Amino acid sequence: MHQQLEEQLAIYLKVPYLNLFCNGMAALQTALNCLRVSGEVITTPFTFVATSHSISLHGSTPVFCDIDPETLNIDASKIEALITDKTSAIMPVHVYGRPCDTEAIEAIARRYKLQVIYDGAHAFGIEQNGDSILTKGDLTTLSFHATKVFNTLEGGAIVSNDVETKTRIDQLKNFGILNEEQTVNIAGNGKMNEFQAAFGLMQLKSVDEQILKRQLIAQAYTQAFTNVKGLRLPTEIASVKANYGYYPILVESSFPLSRDQLYDYLKVNSVHARKYFSPLVSEFSPYRHLRSAQPDNLPIASAAAASVLCLPIFPELGRRQQLVIDLVHQVAEE
Ligand SMILES: *Cc1c(COP(=O)(O)O)cnc(C)c1O
Secondary structure, eight states: OHHHHHHHHHHHHTOSEEEEESSHHHHHHHHHHHTTOOSEEEEOSSSOTHHHHHHHHTTOEEEEOOBOTTTOSBOGGGTGGGOOTTEEEEEOBOGGGOOOOHHHHHHHHHHHTOEEEEEOTTOTTOEETTEEGGGSSSEEEEEOOTTSSSOOSSOEEEEESSHHHHHHHHHHTBTTBOSSSOBOSOOOBOOOOHHHHHHHHHHHHHHHHHHHHHHHHHHHHHHHHTTOTTEEOOOOOTTEEOOOOOEEEEEOTTSSSOHHHHHHHHHHTTOOOBOTTOSOGGGSTTTTTSGGGSGGGOHHHHHHHHHEEEEOOOTTOGGGHHHHHHHHHHHOOO
């Protein structure tokens, strides 16, 4: 089933090679191991902690780069200033499944001979101009955690572009074992188990339908909130096939409530929105001593973290969506 899911996912996602993992974190750590990353890795603070944890656990140092105010992804124009002689890689995140500026990032990587690992945990099935964005960079990792668009309860994958890398990752997710006689790398156990793979095969049959349901929910939110003053809504990009994994809104100062007040108001009315991604990873105690973690290095990310709120979006939301819409309208001005 592991092999079946690997093959079927590679076809579904239109990628050359894919290795399954027990979770997205193991995929990130194995990707760093595979590319023999060392020293400093430039990344974004506007993400889930797994991104920079994988860098630190690998023995490298994350260097936080500010984000683009429109996409909320790493700001490619600010990467170059952070490169030192210790930099070996860039780890951007396609946040909420919105594609990073992959051309600009890869131009920098070529110029400075850096490797690029995309954390594509949100980017299942995302295409730009008809091509998968998961083939960009040297490697891209996916997460199939229960909260993601496609899930195997826990799970993950690495997308690679050549068979040598795919074979190397097969070893690296299995203790570095080459064959019965030889173990050629020091590596952990990242294998996806058969129960996860069986669940994934079942999920794959309905994932298109689930994405469609998400799309309808996103469209209904956008229609309901278009005229609400002080809410910045996610926009559709014509060239991008989205997966509607998240519905992030930015609560601006012209909205009658602050982001935290809106979050609390929804919560007391039993709607659990999420402050993804607040606090920034750079604000957590293991990271805040780093020079790149200082808020004056990260003004856009800090502002985004203070105003973002992800509204509930999942295929089974159904008529309960109207409650979310009504609650927001109750406190909004048109
Ligand atoms: C979910 C997520 C991960 C971690 O994946 P797991 O499968 O939970 O280990 C990594 N990065 C980002 C951005 C995520 O959202």
